[in-house]
Amino acid sequence: MFDYTFQWRQAYRHLPRMLEGALVTLEIAVLSLIIGIVIAVLLAVARDSKSIWLRAPATAWVEVARNTPALFQIYMAHFGLGSFGIYLSPYVALLAGIAFNNAGYLCETFRGALRAIPETQTRAGRSLGMGQAQTFRLIVMPQMFRISFLPTTNQMVWAILMTSLGVTVGMATDLTGITQNLNARTFRTFELFAMAAVLYYLIAKAVMLAARLIAWRLFRY
Amino acid sequence: MIEIEKVYKSFGKLDVLKGVDLTVARGEVVSIIGGSGSGKSTLLTCINGLEPIQSGRILIDGTDVHARSTDLNKLRRKVGIVFQQFNAFPHLTVLDNVTLAPRKVLGMSRAEAEEIAVKQLRHVGLADKLKVYPSRLSGGQQQRMAIARALAMSPQYMLFDEVTSALDPLLVGEVLDTLKMLAEEGMTMICVTHEMTFARDVSQRVAFFHQGILAEIGPPDQIFGAPQHPETQKFLSNVR
Numbered sequence: 001m002f003d004y005t006f007q008w009r010q011a012y013r014h015l016p017r018m019l020e021g022a023l024v025t026l027e028i029a030v031l032s033l034i035i036g037i038v039i040a041v042l043l044a045v046a047r048d049s050k051s052i053w054l055r056a057p058a059t060a061w062v063e064v065a066r067n068t069p070a071l072f073q074i075y076m077a078h079f080g081l082g083s084f085g086i087y088l089s090p091y092v093a094l095l096a097g098i099a100f101n102n103a104g105y106l107c108e109t110f111r112g113a114l115r116a117i118p119e120t121q122t123r124a125g126r127s128l129g130m131g132q133a134q135t136f137r138l139i140v141m142p143q144m145f146r147i148s149f150l151p152t153t154n155q156m157v158w159a160i161l162m163t164s165l166g167v168t169v170g171m172a173t174d175l176t177g178i179t180q181n182l183n184a185r186t187f188r189t190f191e192l193f194a195m196a197a198v199l200y201y202l203i204a205k206a207v208m209l210a211a212r213l214i215a216w217r218l219f220r221y
Numbered sequence: 222m223i224e225i226e227k228v229y230k231s232f233g234k235l236d237v238l239k240g241v242d243l244t245v246a247r248g249e250v251v252s253i254i255g256g257s258g259s260g261k262s263t264l265l266t267c268i269n270g271l272e273p274i275q276s277g278r279i280l281i282d283g284t285d286v287h288a289r290s291t292d293l294n295k296l297r298r299k300v301g302i303v304f305q306q307f308n309a310f311p312h313l314t315v316l317d318n319v320t321l322a323p324r325k326v327l328g329m330s331r332a333e334a335e336e337i338a339v340k341q342l343r344h345v346g347l348a349d350k351l352k353v354y355p356s357r358l359s360g361g362q363q364q365r366m367a368i369a370r371a372l373a374m375s376p377q378y379m380l381f382d383e384v385t386s387a388l389d390p391l392l393v394g395e396v397l398d399t400l401k402m403l404a405e406e407g408m409t410m411i412c413v414t415h416e417m418t419f420a421r422d423v424s425q426r427v428a429f430f431h432q433g434i435l436a437e438i439g440p441p442d443q444i445f446g447a448p449q450h451p452e453t454q455k456f457l458s459n460v461r
Contacts, residue, residue, distance in 0.1 A: 118306075120306055120308050121308060123304070123308070124310070126271060126297070127269060127297060127371075129294045129295070129374065130322060130325060131294055138321065138325060143312055219312070220354065221311055
């Protein structure tokens, strides 16, 4: 019944290739987070704007990003846009899909944090002669990032794990893509995917550690 | 000079100011007293343009605060305000709280701004707290920091909105001493306050607000000694 023979040694030989893939995974996750955070801040502001022309598209973005599968979002970026003659490479489509998803979720996280900052902080800033944008950037935004830090780290882990969906649009250079190819050549399925799982775990831990360090450096108060 | 002429202000259906006239000359200290909801604090936020008004006008050195053409950010450099809730910026150290606006609004270098900030913080007795975050300060210290922060912009007018109301009674004195010191230095001040002793000792004139109207104004001796308006009499007899 249980006649699978583990051949770890053979699988280990592929570790360097998998580490290269892990780097690509890390790169996509970090880029998608940076892009996602920037867009999420803009969306959070737009969603609370008085203008319907800002509010409506931002709300649509958040609704789609949060209520459809990430897989669908990545598919759309690759095959969906492809139908209109806009061809995004698997790398770009994966990055765009995850950044889209990150932005939608983080927007709501940030909006919640904005609610927690008293209106009087903005008043105090304005009363010192600072403009609206300046007050937001220098006084409101730093507090927003601190309040939303823990839920943001959740999304960071999600962003890393979501990169594995890239394999469905032909992404071959990230950790899952490389593992998949090695599996097709060697059939050491359990060993290879177990190693990949450990690498994903380590990437997630490394990103969390980096986030903690940044937070420790920034949020001294 | 601050000139307030027939100012009406409402929040929706609620009329908060119903035709207020008041002129405050350079170097003068005017205290505003009155019950809750009488419009005292609202008047201050209208003076520096944080709140719009429905009619009338407010002139600061001849500039109409609520005119469309007025650059409020520029005007506010002239008019400092300190609130009841200290509104310290929690993510910045005491020193950074005070240097932020001079650097970002007046375009000073960090060194210049720090020189001014240290001077102002020493002035209010916080020279030993420069690198501390506001969460480590007492309420009175936070409020004195807020005063230093407003003063670092070198305003010509200062508005104080019940600056001691949120403080532990033991800490009220240190903040009032700071205000007294400013008054003695010749700062033009409008102080909304519930501290009657302060109003009597420090101000040149005391104004009594009742239901959105400036019911009575005069020198402290007159207001506290021989109030004319029945509402002033009633208010003061309850306060004592």
